[in-house]
Amino acid sequence: MKNKDAYLEAQLMSLLQIPSPSGYTDQIVHHVCGQLESLGVSYNVTRRGAIRATLPGRRDTLDRAVCAHLDTLGAMVSRLKSNGRLAIRPIGTWSSRFAEGARVTVFCDQGSRYRGTILPLKASGHVYGDQVDTQPVSWDQVEIRVDAPCESKKDLEAFGFEPGCYVAVDPNPEMDDAGFINSRHLDNKAGAAVLLSAARTLLGQKAKLPVDCHLLFTINEEVGIGATEVLYSDITEMVVIDSAMVAPGQNSEEDTATLVMMDMSGPFDYHLNNKLSALCRDNKIRFKKDLFEYYRSDAASAIEAGSDIRTALVGFGVDGSHGYERTHMDSLRQIEALILKYMLSEPTFTRDKNDIGSISGFPHQPTRDVINIKT
Numbered sequence: 317m318k319n320k321d322a323y324l325e326a327q328l329m330s331l332l333q334i335p336s337p338s339g340y341t342d343q344i345v346h347h348v349c350g351q352l353e354s355l356g357v358s359y360n361v362t363r364r365g366a367i368r369a370t371l372p373g374r375r376d377t378l379d380r381a382v383c384a385h386l387d388t389l390g391a392m393v394s395r396l397k398s399n400g401r402l403a404i405r406p407i408g409t410w411s412s413r414f415a416e417g418a419r420v421t422v423f424c425d426q427g428s429r430y431r432g433t434i435l436p437l438k439a440s441g442h443v444y445g446d447q448v449d450t451q452p453v454s455w456d457q458v459e460i461r462v463d464a465p466c467e468s469k470k471d472l473e474a475f476g477f478e479p480g481c482y483v484a485v486d487p488n489p490e491m492d493d494a495g496f497i498n499s500r501h502l503d504n505k506a507g508a509a510v511l512l513s514a515a516r517t518l519l520g521q522k523a524k525l526p527v528d529c530h531l532l533f534t535i536n537e538e539v540g541i542g543a544t545e546v547l548y549s550d551i552t553e554m555v556v557i558d559s560a561m562v563a564p565g566q567n568s569e570e571d572t573a574t575l576v577m578m579d580m581s582g583p584f585d586y587h588l589n590n591k592l593s594a595l596c597r598d599n600k601i602r603f604k605k606d607l608f609e610y611y612r613s614d615a616a617s618a619i620e621a622g623s624d625i626r627t628a629l630v631g632f633g634v635d636g637s638h639g640y641e642r643t644h645m646d647s648l649r650q651i652e653a654l655i656l657k658y659m660l661s662e663p664t665f666t667r668d669k670n671d672i673g674s675i676s677g678f679p680h681q682p683t684r685d686v687i688n689i690k691t
Contacts, residue, residue, distance in 0.1 A: 321645060323516055324652065325491065327351070328509035332499055335421060335484030337390020337407045341365055341535040344386045348533055351512055355519055357531070366534050368546045371515060371659070373527035378663055381530040381547070381554040382514075382655055383614050384507035385537035388500075389638060391415070391434075391483035393422065393460075396473065400466035401459040404434070404483055408538035412455045414639035418500075419486040420460060424476040432462040434485075488640070495571075495645040502641040506632055507557035508533060510648050514655045529659050534614055542617030553588055553626045553664055556615045557651060559641070560631025566606055570633035571646035573603040573654050580609060581616035585626035591664050592628055595657045601650050606631075626665070630654055 319325070336344040345365050352359045352369050359369035373379075389410045395403040402422070406412070415434045422430045436458055438444040438451050451457055460483065466472050489499035497506070511531055518525070532546045532554070543554070560574035568574040575592055577584060596603040615627035632647040 321649070324509055324513040324648060325645075327512050328497070328506055328648075329489060329491070331386075331505040331509055332487040332489045332501055335390075335423075336386055336388050336535075337482055337484050338387040338536050338539045339407065340390070340423065340482040340484065341387050345533070345535065348386065348508065348512070352515075352531075355512075355516055357515060357519070359531075362545045364535065364545050366536075366543075366546045367532070369515075369531040369533075371518065371525055371529045371531065373525040373529065375527065377527050378552040378665065379528040379530060379550045380659075380663070381532050381551045382511060382557065382659070383532040383534060383543050383546075383554055384511045384557045385504045385534040385542065385614055386508055387535045387538050388503070388505070389538055390485060391420075393477065393479055393481040393483065395479060396469045396477055397459060398469050400468050400471050401461055402432070402472070402477060402481075403459055405455055407482075408638075410638040411453065412458050413453045415458055415485070419488075421484045421486075422460065422462065422477065423482045423484070424478070426476070428476050430462050430464055430475065430477075432460045434458050435461050491645075496642060497645065498640065498642045500640055502632075502634055502643055503559040503637060504537070504557070506643060506648055507559070507651075510557055510632070510652045510655065514652050514659070517652070517656060518659060523660060525659055526662050532614075537614050537617070540612070540617060542614035544617050544621040544623075547618055547621075547623045547625065551625055553585070554615065554618065554628075555588070555592070555655070555658060556613050556627065556629045557655065558613045558629060558631055559634040559637055559643075560606060561608055561611070561637050562633045562635040566608075567604050568606045568631065568633045569604055569647075570635060570642065571602070571644040571650075572633060573601060573647065573650035574631040574633060575603055575605050576608060576611075576629040576631055577605050578607045579611040579613065579616065579629070581612050581619065584615065584628045588626050588628040588664055591661070592630065592654065592658065595661065596654060599653065599657050601653050601657070602646075603650065603654070
């Protein structure tokens with residue numbers, strides 16, 4: 317029997333192996349575009365590099381979107397040090413505690429790249445004794461030891477190192493027979509893999525969607541920009557796929573879907589969340605509800621940019637977020653099942669054309685959303 321998750325697993329592993337810290341995402345964008353082309357899905361790429369693909373629906377009405385980000389955490393060289401090592405600053409929000417010991421690739425101009433390791437300033441207990449345990453945790457307390465014969469700033473310059481070089485952190489992915497997946501950057505390579513897999517499943521079923529559904533792949537979520545350049549006025553609702561934090565005091569679990577009710581930017585849409593809850597219950601999709609106090613997503617950036625859309629967020633359970641993360645295939649399966657049901661469902665909202673309230677001369681007349689679900 318063929319592994320029904322083979323495509324999802326293969327995409328996840330492929331995406332994880334492609335370096336894509338925010339600002340250095342061309343390679344992963346090319347990969348996803350290639351996958352969309354192989355599936356026969358039309359798409360366009362924005363000037364900044366985000367992807368907007370379209371699965372056509374039966375009728376021309378209000379569109380919906382499902383969004384996942386391709387960028388990850390990373391770092392950038394900030395200074396060449398006199399000891400032949402590199403000072404760095406984080407790309408995205410993550411602790412230097414999780415960076416210590418990581419293997420990395422440093423990307424320089426003209427396509428050159430070098431391997432290296434992020435180390436604390438006092439890395440050897442044989443030299444510093446107990447000081448290795450008392451050194452503060454901060455980005456000022458780590459440096460990159462490059463795998464090149466560099467013992468001075470001049471040596472670094474000779475090899476092409478300079479401030480502004482991107483640093484990608486190795487994912488080190490592992491997937492075991494029990495379904496556990498350990499890796500850096502599951503946030504949000506797992507979400508992107510689920511979205512590609514859902515599109516492939518729909519196309520394989522030759523399913524006709526009720527309305528156009530846009531697949532949005534963003535490239536700056538980790539630095540707070542997110543879904544700002546791929547949301548056109550035709551999209552009225554968006555479901556974001558991202559990680560859901562598993563930790564003491566949280567309700568999320570590693571093997572279920574999570575409906576995020578509120579994050580630090582505020583509550584998600586009441587009616588859209590009710591619809592997703594109903595889809596889970598009606599289709600026996602295992603899910604939890606949760607709130608995250610220190611969390612924001614593509615949805616927040618879209619709303620803050622002025623997009624007049626309703627948003628919801630579904631998350632796969634992740635333990636150790638923004639570090640060496642872990643999730644489970646069951647969680648990704650539940651997320652994909654929910655996204656498929658959502659794409660195939662009737663529109664959550666329709667427009668009441670009798671409630672126009674228009675002003676002569678305006679090209680787009682304001683209308684009222686009519687809820688198309690039970691509340």
